[in-house]
Amino acid sequence: MRCAGAVWAFLGLAPLLVMSVPPIWTQPEQVHLSYTGVPGSMVVTWTTFNKTESVVEYGFVGGRPFEMSSKGDATLFVDSGKEKRRMFIHRVTLRGLKPTAAYVYHCGSDGGWSDVFYFTALNDSSSFSPRFALYGDLGNENPQSLARLQKETQQGMYDVILHIGDFAYDMDEDNARIGDEFMRQIQSIAAYVPYMTCPGNHENAYNFSNYRNRFSMPGNTESLWYSWNLGSAHIISLSTEVYFYLKFGLELLFRQYEWLKKDLEEANRPENRAQRPWIITMGHRPMYCSDDDQDDCTRFDSYVRLGRTDTKPPAPGLEDLFYRYGVDVELWAHEHTYERLWPVYGDKVYNGSFEQPYVNPKAPVHIITGSAGCRERTDRFNPNPKGWSAFRSTDYGYSRMQVFNATHLYLEQVSDDQDGKVIDSIWVVKEKHGVSAWL
Template structure:
């Protein structure tokens, strides 16, 4: 009888004994690509929850599968939540890729491999005409535009995705499990094309640690600010958040400004501006908007636009800097709406002409695109916008951008509420780039 009781007790306790053992998580997940900024390269990033090797096996589409192999490394990321959850972020940079060639790949180790994905190596020609999808403020809950973006990406409509801040809502929540789930959600986009990012206010918890650890951007700033080239465009990603989270270091404002001015100076060298005439910036919080929510961009003295006078020394804003170096197009998010502005500087409109406002404009063009979908829903607009507001929509959606050539750039807004209808579009045409274009 005692033996029977012992067996009975063991069988009843067995599930609890099994549950008490830590699981083995060596399977790669959350796979995503980014462009390191070097022609012929691509970076693959993924997550495991146990330490494993970091390997990408790949080969040309139609060739021998996994003919090539590259090793990388992993870093331990411990979330700062109560559970102190640990994960390993793996990074492998592939080099020597043939421009425009399509590669099939998987990543992981002999302890577990990812699904098989593919990507097309970016064309490194200055005559390349890249196509982008761009948006901000995409969440784990209510990611309304995600399905359409997934389908269009896998239909090869885009060369690059620009996510202009605010991910998951929020990556740190539930001890970073929301971040894990969001990265799994975007894998069906980000494992196929470079997914280029900048930080937003929703990444600020624990000093942006989830953002800085999960994404792999060019440069040595953990993705806070960086630049890269594609086709005839020089693209600059910045952190607007340095103006708002001073507890993380006021010096970040000045470090970014110093880097940004040097980068703009370099981009404006005549030999550089001749081959990459378009300068495009992306940052989360806009300088201008007409939303009815009292955010920074609704105020005339916006920190991002005009700077802060309560720091020592006072911190300059970005509008004069961008104008001085002839930035052509400024991409923003944060407001859960879409808004296209007339060319604007100093709160005044500087259209090319009344008939053709975006042909040879006399100031930068601003686009706000933060309505991809999140749990905070869309925002409302001020019923009386200023003169610089050209078109507004509260539909869920995202923006497409095509850098056609050195003089022509096309933008259109897609409404997911209206089944993918293009509800706004413009051609930005510039016969001259740089500061002299404003004269």
């Protein structure tokens, strides 16, 4: 019996013994994909806690698994918390991918390899009809929509995920361990399809350092703002936070504005707008909302929409700029709700017609989708919204979008509270794009 007692005593200590084993610091984790904006390419990003080589081995699904190999670089990221935790962010760009081809891959080095994942290279044709999942405000605690998104992503329902700001709540917490845990959570989505992002207010700690270091978006602005093309859409990601965190530099606000102006000018060149007629923007804080949380789009006019007059020089807003260049759809989050607006400009509704408001609308269409799930719970709505508010829901959930062709775009809202029920949907139909569409 003493022998049995010793066994049970040893088994009782087993969890402690396991916990005392140090992790493998060269083992890849937090694997995620992003699109570079260049056809035939993809970036694989992951984290280790010791420096190792950065290698992705990959091949066609059904072929030899790892017949191709690409190398990249690792960047040291030192979190600014008290512990000054160090991690290495690895980035490898895969080039020469065949459009629509399915690939299998793993990443790492001889010091450790990731699990095996797969992805489909994006179709670079302007006639492609891409499918998106889109949402903001997904946290490490209470990420309610995550399980459904995991299943749907692995079923092949989406070509791209758009995360419209606010990650983990917050990535810097517990000396960035919450950021690590969140990135592990979304690996089950982001390792399979490009995970495209923009910053939100919850990323502001240490000048957005966790966001800027962990993600790998196109361009050279540390993922703060950028644009890319997919199907018949030109998609612009921007930082609304430059209007609020002026301590990090007012020049960022003006740099982004000038970049946006040039990007929109280029997208509106006749040959470009003919090929990519839809212009879609994504930014965290909305220009309009009807939540009852005393935020900047209810307590006072949105800085993002109208700019700021308390800066020197005054900071321009984005509503007039987007209207002038014929932006079609504007995607937002931040409010922990779903809200669909009628076509709106200057606080006024400009429906296409009473019967068909989204057929040839005379102003941009705004969607707010910030209820994916976080510890702050969903918001309440103002009981008396303005006339531009068309549909509202406080259910946890996320949105889907498909850009079908040059004239038709589909949007719908999924309620996770109602077991994946589609609770709202619209078709946006446009025979003309650009500023002439408003006339």
